[in-house]
Amino acid sequence: MQLTDTTGSAATTADPGTPADTGRPILDVAALHKSYGALKVLRGIDLAVWPREMVFLIGPSGSGKSTLLRCLNRLEEPSSGSIVVDGIDIMAPGTDLNRVRQRIGMVFQSFNLYPHMTALGNVTLALRKVQGRRRADAEDLGRAVLGRVGLSDKADAYPHALSGGQQQRVAIARALALEPRVMLFDEPTSALDPELVGSVLQVMRNMRESGMTMVVVSHEFGFARAAADRVLFLDTGRVVEQGPPEQIFDAPQEARTRDFVRRITQH
Amino acid sequence: MDNFLFSFFNLDVMVRYFPAIVDGFILTTYLGLAVVLTGLGLGLTLALIRSLRWRVVNVLIVIAVDVFRALPPLVIIILFYFALPSAGVTMTGFTATWLSLSLVLAAFSEEIFWAGILAVQKGQWEAARSTGLGLGQTLAYVVLPQAVRLTIPPLVNRAIAITKGTALGSVVAVQEILTQATTAQSFSGNPTPLTLGALAYLILFLPVVIFGRWLETRFAWRR
Ligand SMILES: Nc1ncnc2c1ncn2[C@@H]1O[C@H](COP(=O)(O)OP(=O)(O)OP(=O)(O)O)[C@@H](O)[C@H]1O
Numbered sequence: 001m002q003l004t005d006t007t008g009s010a011a012t013t014a015d016p017g018t019p020a021d022t023g024r025p026i027l028d029v030a031a032l033h034k035s036y037g038a039l040k041v042l043r044g045i046d047l048a049v050w051p052r053e054m055v056f057l058i059g060p061s062g063s064g065k066s067t068l069l070r071c072l073n074r075l076e077e078p079s080s081g082s083i084v085v086d087g088i089d090i091m092a093p094g095t096d097l098n099r100v101r102q103r104i105g106m107v108f109q110s111f112n113l114y115p116h117m118t119a120l121g122n123v124t125l126a127l128r129k130v131q132g133r134r135r136a137d138a139e140d141l142g143r144a145v146l147g148r149v150g151l152s153d154k155a156d157a158y159p160h161a162l163s164g165g166q167q168q169r170v171a172i173a174r175a176l177a178l179e180p181r182v183m184l185f186d187e188p189t190s191a192l193d194p195e196l197v198g199s200v201l202q203v204m205r206n207m208r209e210s211g212m213t214m215v216v217v218s219h220e221f222g223f224a225r226a227a228a229d230r231v232l233f234l235d236t237g238r239v240v241e242q243g244p245p246e247q248i249f250d251a252p253q254e255a256r257t258r259d260f261v262r263r264i265t266q267h
Numbered sequence: 268m269d270n271f272l273f274s275f276f277n278l279d280v281m282v283r284y285f286p287a288i289v290d291g292f293i294l295t296t297y298l299g300l301a302v303v304l305t306g307l308g309l310g311l312t313l314a315l316i317r318s319l320r321w322r323v324v325n326v327l328i329v330i331a332v333d334v335f336r337a338l339p340p341l342v343i344i345i346l347f348y349f350a351l352p353s354a355g356v357t358m359t360g361f362t363a364t365w366l367s368l369s370l371v372l373a374a375f376s377e378e379i380f381w382a383g384i385l386a387v388q389k390g391q392w393e394a395a396r397s398t399g400l401g402l403g404q405t406l407a408y409v410v411l412p413q414a415v416r417l418t419i420p421p422l423v424n425r426a427i428a429i430t431k432g433t434a435l436g437s438v439v440a441v442q443e444i445l446t447q448a449t450t451a452q453s454f455s456g457n458p459t460p461l462t463l464g465a466l467a468y469l470i471l472f473l474p475v476v477i478f479g480r481w482l483e484t485r486f487a488w489r490r
């Protein structure tokens with residue numbers, strides 16, 4: 001399983017996000033458009049995410065960050081454009097979306113845990129019903145993944161009995177258990193009390209070190225600065241500027257990026 | 268007082284008509300169960316179909332549901348029993364009552380199930396679909412278990428209210444509790460069978476009401 005593969009982790013940490021060792025991007029988005037009626041939310045997004053890369057999406061409210069993320073596994077139907085995930089054209093007619101979606105983990109701002117199932121039940125549902133694993137098999141795997149997010153002792157707890165940080169880590173485990181090739185995070189810590197944010201960021205840091213490819217929408221600029229390989233600044237449905245975090249946060253080239261970064265870091 | 272006891276708690280009459288009331292009790296139970304199973308089953312099926320959001324089908328469902336919620340059940344029973352034969356469709360009083368009440372319960376429960384499905388947060392669908400669960404799997408494992416819990420109190424109330432409508436079957440000669448009681452009353456010239464009938468209804472429905480209460484507390488869970 002990817003996360004336990006520690007052999008590659010040293011190399012990743014030392015040399016993050018270098019596409020040299022990899023033939024093709026995990027995620028390849030080209031000319032992605034999305035409109036709601038007359039409202040053009042995405043206006044031609046091009047984005048290639050390489051294996052082991054951690055890409056941050058930042059931008060003002062309404063700039064289309066969530067919409068972009070949700071188009072990537074077609075929770076939202078793109079108006080046009082192409083999306084290739086791990087070599088599979090997910091826009092092609094006849095693509096088995098349910099199969100592809102297991103390769104794309106998604107973590108939501110509001111956790112969206114199933115309230116009628118335990119942490120383990122949440123993690124094992126897709127293992128059993130989508131991957132067709134036997135219950136015992138799925139539960140072994142589920143417990144292992146819960147262990148990786150630091151929740152071995154919470155397997156039998158229901159979501160309402162968990163803190164926000166624990167719930168979000170269960171949600172991460174639920175996605176991780178399917179061994180995705182890429183993980184999408186939409187403001188994973190925005191709904192958390194400040195003292196709980198750290199536990200979730202720590203899990204994401206561990207994932208990064210074990211080589212998971214990640215696309216993250218987040219306002220945790222400190223975390224982005226420390227962990228991101230690349231930051232994209234979105235505004236009105238376009239990528240205005242992208243580059244390493246030092247560029248985006250310290251020396252933005254575009255006036256709009258400058259304004260946004262200044263506004264966010266001031267308050 | 269003696270007069271009251273003679274009229275409503277006449278032991279002779281009770282003993283004589285007890286078997287008839289038991290027959291009615293059995294038939295009412297049978298009819299009620301059939302109505303609950305058919306009505307709730309059909310209501311759930313309609314709500315599930317509606318969740319597929321096929322526009323034309325949904326409009327048809329909404330129209331049918333509204334018609335059967337608007338019509339008094341007695342009117343439907345009478346239509347089925349007395350009017351349909353002139354269109355070449357004949358049915359027994361039992362069938363007419365069963366079908367009418369089932370359709371009414373289906374209409375009301377479809378609305379309740381549908382409201383329950385809508386009340387499940389969109390994020391639940393998204394989480395499930397994002398892990399590769401299909402539409403049907405998402406409904407079955409994620410949405411319905413939550414929707415059903417939300418809908419148990421109104422569903423139980425509605426099912427009880429409509430099942431009590433089995434008494435309407437007396438109009439079309441269904442030998443249920445009320446029919447047996449009124450028949451016995453006219454034969455004996457004494458209202459005691461009505462007392463028995465009321466007791467029979469209590470014995471039948473009180474446990475259901477209490478069971479509904481228990482279900483409500485059992486399935487209330489924190490979010
Ligand atoms: N289902 C929808 N129907 C119509 N408009 C929508 C829908 N979803 C999003 N939008 C609009 O699309 C635009 C982009 O929304 P999106 O949620 O992608 O922004 P965002 O960058 O994630 O913002 P935030 O930082 O506030 O989360 C907004 O103007 C929003 O109102």
Ligand SMILES: [Mg+2]
Nearest residue numbers: 065066067186
């Ligand atoms: Mg958003």
